[in-house]
Amino acid sequence: MTHSTHSTHLTTHVLDSTTGTPAAGVAVVLTGIDGTELGRGSTDADGRLALGPQQLEPGDYLLAFGTGAYFAREGRESFYPTVTVNFSVGDRPHYHVPLLLSPFGYSTYRGS
Secondary structure (H helix, E strand, O other): OOOOOOOOEEEEEEEEOOOOEEOOOOEEEEEEOOOOEEEEEEOOOOOEEEEOOOOOOOEEEEEEEOHHHHHHHOOOOOOOOOEEEEEEEOOOOEEEOOEEEEOOEEEEOOEO
């Protein structure tokens, strides 16, 4: 059996689309689909975070963003207390999962 030597590195970037600025201090948790926690952290001043192991096995994962707490700190009402993004990992060397955020909506995509 051939074992892959590719290293998977997961990053995210959260942008507050209502202010046009990075969303600093957003708590993010990476889990396997079974709920096993694989990484946790908060976005930096530029809204960025790298987390999780250096290699993720192919499969499905979840990123949970603490959006309600972020907006509460900002003194703004929001509708989504948590945004959870379910994504699949294959055999790529890097995964980037950005989140464009507003108090009453969000979008995400597979970044590069």
